Amino acid sequence: MYFFGKIIGVFLGFKWGGFFGAIAGLILGSIADKKLYELGSVNSSFFKKKTTRQALFMQTTFAVLGHLSKSKGRVTEEDIQLANQLMNQMQLDESHRKLAQEAFRRGKEADFPLRQVIREFRIGCGQRADLLRMFLHVQVQAAFADSQLHESEKEVLYVVAEELGLSRMQFEQMLAMEIAARQFTQGGFYRQYQQGGYQQQGDYQYQQQGGYQQQGGYQQSSGPTLSDAYKVLGVSESDDRNAVKRAYRRLMNEHHPDKLVAKGLPPEMMEMAKEKAQQIQAAYDLICKVKGWK
16 A cells, blocks of 8 residues: 555645645645556566556456457457557557557467466456456457357456456356446437437337347347346346445446546546446436436
8 A cells, every 4th residue: 555645745744834734745645645556566477577557457458358359269350450449549659559469469379377367467456346347347348349248258257257356146247237338338328428418208218128139149139228227237127226326326436537547547548437437327317317316
C-alpha cells in the first residue's frame, strides 16, 4: 500500500498551513500515492523484466488474447484483425504496439504458461477484484468477437477466471452477464441511450422474453430483452428494488473508469471501461422505467 504521500502531505501541510493545510496536504498526498501505485514496478518472470502495473496489464491482455485465438485450432485473420483493432482503439504508440504484438505472438505458442502468467498478473495487480474483473471482461469480449463462444475458448476463460480467484459458479454468472450486456447493446433502447437519452414508455422496444441458442458454443439471441437488463446487473426478475439498486451501485463502483485507471488499468483502456459503465447504467434505467421506479 502506498501511504507515504499522505503522511508527508499532512505533515508539511500542517506545518505550513495548520489544520486546513493538513487537509490540503492529505488530498495532494493521496493523488501522489495513486500515481506512485500506477507507476510502481512489478515483477514478471514471463515478460523477463520489471514493468509497471499498467504495462503488465496491457502485455498480459494481448498474450492471453493470442492464447485464446490459438485455442480454436488456428489463429485466423479475424483474430489478428481484432488484436490490431484493440491496439488502434487503445492508441498505442510504436513501442507499446511492439510489446503488444510480441505478447500476442508468445501467447500463441504451444507452451504458453497460462496459469503462471495469470498468477503473476493477479499478484502484480495487488489482487484488486475490480481490476481483475475488468481484465476478464476484455477477454470475454474478445472471445465473442465472432458472435460465438466456442467450448475451447470457454475452457481457456475458465482457467483465467479460476486463477483470478473466481469459482466456476461466479464465472458462469459473469459470463451470463457479459452475454446479456452484448445483447443489450444491440437494442434500440441502448442506442437511444447513447444518443443522449430515451423517450417515454412505448417509444422504445424490448422483448419480454428471449433466449440463447447453443450450436457448438454460445450464440446471441435475436433481440434485446428485459431479462437481459436484469442479467447485466447480475440480479433476477424476482428481486426487489433494494436488491437491484445494491447490485447497480456495486457494479458502477467496480467499473468506475477513473478508479480503475488509478488501480492500474492502462489509460488507453478508459473508453472500454466507460462503455461497460454505460451498459450498467442503461440496464438499470430500463428496469426502473419498466417497473415505474423513480
